[in-house]
Amino acid sequence: MSELETFRAEIRAWIEANCPEEMRRPVQGEDDICWGGRNFVFKSAAQKQWMEVCAAKGYTVPDWPKPYGGAGMSPQEAKVWREELARAGARPPLSSFGIWMLGPALLKFGTEEQKVLYLNQIARGEIRWCQGYSEPGSGSDLVSLQTYGEDKGDHWVVNGQKIWTSYADKADWIFCLVRTDKTNVYQGISFLLFDMTTPGVTTKPIKLISGNSPFCETFFDNVVVPKHQIVGQLNRGWDVAKYLLGHEREMISGAGGGEQTSTIGKVLTRNGLDDPMLRAELAQFDIDALAFAACGEKFLDEIKVGKAHPAKPNMMKYAGTELNKRRHELLMAAGGSTALEWESEETRGGAPARSWLRTKANSIEGGTSEVMLNVVAKRILELPGA
Amino acid sequence: MPLYHTEDQAMLAESVTGFMADEGGIKKQLRHWRDTNCKDGFGHALWKQFAEMGLTGMLAAEADGGLSMGHVEAGIVLAEIGRNLTPSPFLTTSVMGVTALNEASDDLRGRWLPGIIAGETVLAMAIDEGAKHKPEKIACRAEKAGNGFRLTGAKDFVIHGTSADAIIVAARTSGSDSDADGVTLFAVPKDAAGIGHNAVRLVDSSIASHVRFDGVELDGSSVIGEVDGGRAVLSKVLSAGRIGAAAEQTGVAGGAFAMTTGYLKTRKQFGKLIGEFQALQHRAAHLYSELEIAEAVVIKAQQLLDGGSERAELMVSVAKAKAARACNLAVREGVQMHGGVGMTDEYDIGLYMKRERALTEFMGDANYHAERVAQLSGY
Ligand SMILES: Cc1cc2nc3c(=O)[nH]c(=O)nc-3n(C[C@H](O)[C@H](O)[C@H](O)COP(=O)(O)OP(=O)(O)OC[C@H]3O[C@@H](n4cnc5c(N)ncnc54)[C@H](O)[C@@H]3O)c2cc1C
Ligand SMILES: Cc1cc2nc3c(=O)[nH]c(=O)nc-3n(C[C@H](O)[C@H](O)[C@H](O)COP(=O)(O)OP(=O)(O)OC[C@H]3O[C@@H](n4cnc5c(N)ncnc54)[C@H](O)[C@@H]3O)c2cc1C
Numbered sequence: 001m002s003e004l005e006t007f008r009a010e011i012r013a014w015i016e017a018n019c020p021e022e023m024r025r026p027v028q029g030e031d032d033i034c035w036g037g038r039n040f041v042f043k044s045a046a047q048k049q050w051m052e053v054c055a056a057k058g059y060t061v062p063d064w065p066k067p068y069g070g071a072g073m074s075p076q077e078a079k080v081w082r083e084e085l086a087r088a089g090a091r092p093p094l095s096s097f098g099i100w101m102l103g104p105a106l107l108k109f110g111t112e113e114q115k116v117l118y119l120n121q122i123a124r125g126e127i128r129w130c131q132g133y134s135e136p137g138s139g140s141d142l143v144s145l146q147t148y149g150e151d152k153g154d155h156w157v158v159n160g161q162k163i164w165t166s167y168a169d170k171a172d173w174i175f176c177l178v179r180t181d182k183t184n185v186y187q188g189i190s191f192l193l194f195d196m197t198t199p200g201v202t203t204k205p206i207k208l209i210s211g212n213s214p215f216c217e218t219f220f221d222n223v224v225v226p227k228h229q230i231v232g233q234l235n236r237g238w239d240v241a242k243y244l245l246g247h248e249r250e251m252i253s254g255a256g257g258g259e260q261t262s263t264i265g266k267v268l269t270r271n272g273l274d275d276p277m278l279r280a281e282l283a284q285f286d287i288d289a290l291a292f293a294a295c296g297e298k299f300l301d302e303i304k305v306g307k308a309h310p311a312k313p314n315m316m317k318y319a320g321t322e323l324n325k326r327r328h329e330l331l332m333a334a335g336g337s338t339a340l341e342w343e344s345e346e347t348r349g350g351a352p353a354r355s356w357l358r359t360k361a362n363s364i365e366g367g368t369s370e371v372m373l374n375v376v377a378k379r380i381l382e383l384p385g386a
Numbered sequence: 387m388p389l390y391h392t393e394d395q396a397m398l399a400e401s402v403t404g405f406m407a408d409e410g411g412i413k414k415q416l417r418h419w420r421d422t423n424c425k426d427g428f429g430h431a432l433w434k435q436f437a438e439m440g441l442t443g444m445l446a447a448e449a450d451g452g453l454s455m456g457h458v459e460a461g462i463v464l465a466e467i468g469r470n471l472t473p474s475p476f477l478t479t480s481v482m483g484v485t486a487l488n489e490a491s492d493d494l495r496g497r498w499l500p501g502i503i504a505g506e507t508v509l510a511m512a513i514d515e516g517a518k519h520k521p522e523k524i525a526c527r528a529e530k531a532g533n534g535f536r537l538t539g540a541k542d543f544v545i546h547g548t549s550a551d552a553i554i555v556a557a558r559t560s561g562s563d564s565d566a567d568g569v570t571l572f573a574v575p576k577d578a579a580g581i582g583h584n585a586v587r588l589v590d591s592s593i594a595s596h597v598r599f600d601g602v603e604l605d606g607s608s609v610i611g612e613v614d615g616g617r618a619v620l621s622k623v624l625s626a627g628r629i630g631a632a633a634e635q636t637g638v639a640g641g642a643f644a645m646t647t648g649y650l651k652t653r654k655q656f657g658k659l660i661g662e663f664q665a666l667q668h669r670a671a672h673l674y675s676e677l678e679i680a681e682a683v684v685i686k687a688q689q690l691l692d693g694g695s696e697r698a699e700l701m702v703s704v705a706k707a708k709a710a711r712a713c714n715l716a717v718r719e720g721v722q723m724h725g726g727v728g729m730t731d732e733y734d735i736g737l738y739m740k741r742e743r744a745l746t747e748f749m750g751d752a753n754y755h756a757e758r759v760a761q762l763s764g765y
Binding site: 373 | 388672675676679686707752753755756760764
């Protein structure tokens with residue numbers, strides 16, 4: 001047996017021995033996700049147990065180095081871990097913006113102290129992070145952001161407003177883009193970290209079309225941020241922000257979701273439908289979904305060895321989110337009038353309709369589809385004037 | 387296995403890319419043979435060069451003088467054939483034909499493989515019996531006669547049928563037209579009595595034949611695989627042809643796309659390069675995305691096929707359908723974004739459109755494979 005196959009056998013046995021039965025059932029909705037954090041209320045003992053046994057082994061962030069709370073897995077090993085999780089139908093032990101977004105940025109730009117402190121907290125699910133990028137006047141044109149941090153020697157005093165801050169009311173800390181030089185557009189932004197309980201931080205939830213309110217307006221009124229809580233250099237936060245966006249886009253794209261969960265054609269027989277036109281649409285969709293899953297796998301393989309174009313996450317995000325929106329359009333069509341029910345028990349509180357509506361944000365959050373296409377045209381295709 | 391080329395494969399790709407750009411280019415091959423009204427539609431000298439490069443026997447076993455390579459490697463060659471629109475018997479001979487012969491007796495392999503490997507022999511595949519690919523139904527009959535068989539029936543869309551030294555024919559030896567069992571594959575030499583050709587030039591300038599078999603006498607040694615059990619071999623041949631055509635389509639699409647983005651960077655209207663217009667940028671970026679996805683699923687399916695995975699058949703159909711749709715988009719956008727010149731014979735972009743159409747039809751179009759995906763997925 002090759003080393004990797006031995007490793008696979010070990011991982012398989014470990015998951016078998018440690019993953020509670022309940023954590024091997026498919027995630028039904030947002031509230032099945034384990035987000036971690038100071039105030040997180042675990043949905044069940046099994047959810048808590050699964051997160052904790054994984055965290056103890058570094059498996060919540062398998063490819064991060066061990067000193068930072070990871071398991072130090074190689075890219076191939078991490079792939080095996082993902083494959084084995086999928087094979088067992090096991091849920092991710094912990095999901096968070098810390099894992100997907102801030103962590104990779106800290107690994108690249110953080111000081112040793114920051115890495116040891118923040119990454120371990122993320123890996124153990126102790127601190128939950130939110131992302132303070134967008135502002136009312138700065139969405140796609142993010143670099144125009146106005147939230148200002150005034151230099152007060154050993155700290156900044158931050159004033160301004162963010163919007164669409166996902167889970168701001170549930171998060172413990174925020175990674176935030178703040179203007180620290182008003183005379184320089186790109187090189188006048190700093191990437192700051194601060195506690196959401198700092199005096200002057202307030203949040204106001206916004207209700208979404210899905211009926212949920214996972215995001216907020218976030219206000220900063222003379223918020224004091226110590227200087228050591230900057231990531232990267234002063235006024236060079238845009239570099240950190242862009243790097244992080246790459247990881248965010250990769251995550252939203254669903255690359256690495258694997259083949260198993262991507263196809264939906266079977267809904268036809270499950271719902272007892274005899275509809276040749278829908279069947280044809282489902283088959284076309286499944287082709288695109290399986291092809292995209294292969295593309296996700298290829299992208300992750302390439303990124304680990306530096307073969308992927310640095311702007312590739314933009315393409316993946318575009319394709320993955322447009323696909324996911326189509327998936328939910330078809331699931332609604334296959335559900336018919338049942339899928340319209342907003343509160344019924346049969347639909348688990350309108351899950352199909354709410355999920356369908358939620359997916360519409362996929363091609364907006366983290367950069368819109370149009371912006372993704374702009375970036376591809378400019379950075380990959382190198383078209384003029386883009 | 388990671389979804390990119392190994393070092394050996396990358397080296398192969400580099401040498402094949404250079405070789406094909408030098409020798410297989412549109413002016414040197416496709417336009418030349420088309421404009422001289424060549425009866426075969428491809429150049430035999432280039433086929434010889436393929437042999438010198440070691441490409442003709444890639445899929446044959448080392449024991450038979452081949453290289454024992456797989457569909458990833460064959461796909462590398464096919465992508466370059468596609469990019470250059472090179473007319474070549476490679477797909478029917480070295481990919482599908484050799485896949486069939488690999489299942490054949492020592493006798494048959496000894497009879498045909500050396501010529502193929504030397505670049506002297508060409509094979510054609512006679513599978514379809516109608517305007518659309520439908521290998522589930524095979525009506526062409528081979529009746530038992532003495533020690534051998536007598537072949538009667540008609541086959542369509544037999545690419546290189548008239549130039550082939552042998553035609554590999556899927557025929558019915560028992561049962562009714564749509565039965566799964568009762569199919570047998572034969573290697574029929576071109577000089578067998580009773581073969582009639584109606585050769586036709588196709589839109590992409592390749593030559594196909596409507597072949598008629600009028601009581602063609604075959605001895606038992608021309609059977610490939612088991613009598614009545616030919617489906618097993620046929621399905622390997624079909625998978626090889628499908629993933630091969632898909633690989634070729636990614637090359638066609640890539641060639642058309644490069645030409646188109648090149649044009650966007652040089653053509654000026656309204657005082658600007660047309661590539662500055664966002665309406666075109668977004669379509670080009672979308673097309674790029676589709677092509678990346680198609681390329682990924684093609685290599686995925688190639689690897690699964692080479693690894694003997696049980697998911698290979700499904701993924702081959704996914705790949706063939708996806709490559710067809712992506713390639714179709716590439717050539718349609720290509721012609722459109724070229725404006726008026728895209729409609730001229732002088733520009734090459736229209737040639738890509740023609741090749742795409744023929745390749746899409748070859749071994750099942752996107753709808754055929756969507757139906758298969760649904761069936762193989764159980765709905
Ligand atoms: C569910 C959800 C969660 C979010 N979570 C967060 C979060 O946690 N933190 C955070 O900071 N932000 C978050 N966002 C905000 C998100 O990043 C922004 O909504 C996004 O960047 C778009 O900005 P906007 O909403 O201002 O739209 P606008 O930028 O005003 O765009 C409006 C429309 O114009 C198009 N458009 C804009 N510019 C161009 C252009 N140059 N070319 C072509 N078309 C263009 C857009 O594509 C879009 O269709 C979230 C958004 C959603 C929906
Ligand atoms: C079969 C045929 C017959 C014709 N017959 C005649 C005739 O009898 N008489 C005659 O005078 N002309 C004729 N034409 C010419 C025809 O009108 C032009 O081809 C057409 O106006 C496009 O111009 P172009 O070919 O220069 O393409 P271009 O203008 O160079 O366009 C190239 C591409 O860029 C796109 N593009 C250009 N500008 C923009 C923009 N601002 N925003 C977004 N996209 C843009 C175009 O849509 C196209 O996709 C004929 C053309 C054809 C193909």
